[in-house]
Amino acid sequence: MNQTKYISIILQDLNGGGAEKMMVNLCNYFISMDHRVDLVLVRKEGPWLGKVNDGVNIVSLNSRKVLFSLIPLVRYFRKQKPDVILSTLPHVNIITILAKHISRISSKLVIREANNIKLNKVHSQLWAIRFSYRLIPYLYRHADTIIAISEGLANQLRESIPKKTNDTFVIYNPVIDPSIDRCLKENSSKDIGPLNLKQNPIILSVGRLVPQKDFHTLIRAFKLVKQKLNASLVILGEGYLRGQLENLAIELDIREDVHLPGFTENPYKVMNLANVFVLSSRWEGFGNVLVEALYCGLPVVATDCPDGPAEVLRQHPYGRLVEAGDEVSMAREILACLNTGGSKRTIIDKRNLLDKYRVHSAGDQYLRLFFDK
Secondary structure, three states, rough: OOOOOOEEEEEEEOOOOHHHHHHHHHHHHHHHHHOOOEEOOOOOOHHHHHOOOOOEEEEEEOOOOOOOHHHHHHHHHHOOOOOOOEOOHHHHHOOOOOOOHOOOOOOOOEEOOOOOHHHHHHHHHOOOHHHHHHHHHHHHOOOOOEOOOHHHHHHHHHHHOOHHHHHEEEEEEOOEHHHHHHOOOOOOOOOOOOOOOOOOOOOEEEOOOOHHHOOHHHHHHHHHOOOOOOOEEEEEOOOOEEEEEEEEHHHHHOHHHHEEEEOOOOOOHHHHHHEEEEEOOOOOOOOOOHHHHHHOOOOEEEEEEOHHHHHHOOOOHHHEEEEEOOOHHHHHHHHHHHHHOOOOOHOOHHHHHHHEEHHHHHHHHHHHHHOOO
């Protein structure tokens, strides 16, 4: 594994999702280990572009949609012939599998799956994503290796593709990198608007404003918290449910205390201000923000949804699990955290429990699968 290898990582773009951020972390780590890395994007766009190491070669397929990138990707594979191809997100994975098959190259193909298969197949808002999840049992079997980001997700993959049981591995996300400590030191008021959030205890959540994240339940739980305690709720993220969430806060007469500043590249400085972090999702693939929040010293309340949160919080004393969709239990545990959650210093002293989520830990596991298996 000391020999320089050629790795191609395939993504749709670098817009503000967890999968994209994790792939940037891996690109940067592989470069630091003296490997040659191409980051191949269907479209060269998104806020994470600025986080990519200068040593990574960014290749744009200049396609409007993932489906239209098949032929450009075939041309790229035939020309470059990388040692390893790593792809993530189901619609990108499907196109990558087809392109590799058509190009007839010998590269090792590694597919990374990052979200709940059964639930996304039914509930995703995009037909292309739903269709891609339905193709998983038929096409993922053509990958050399499948990586799942949680044990629960790995079990789903093994059930869906029995022939790949021995080629399916769990590697937790490379969440913790040195930039987090630098980001924590940035001016806390930047990128969150003209908000005076220091006046009350701050309840924080981060995620796309989509049904999967179930921020409706969080806002209802916050209404119950407000009956006991003066507090602020901040939800960092953007999505098409913004109007619904704002209207719900108005209906519950808590709009002045519910803040939706939008997407920020640096949620850590807001975590530095917050008092408790809440993940209210109906389902997850892993739950990167739970690791980030705990690393930043926040007690956490998370839904015991499939898959990921229970795995993350099982070994950490400052995480509490509640049933998905239960605003009463969520409010109760939020209040308990605010009253007895422990100091940030105490939680930060437990960072060693999060070592498995460091970039070098995950990156080394990827490299072993790439070149030693």
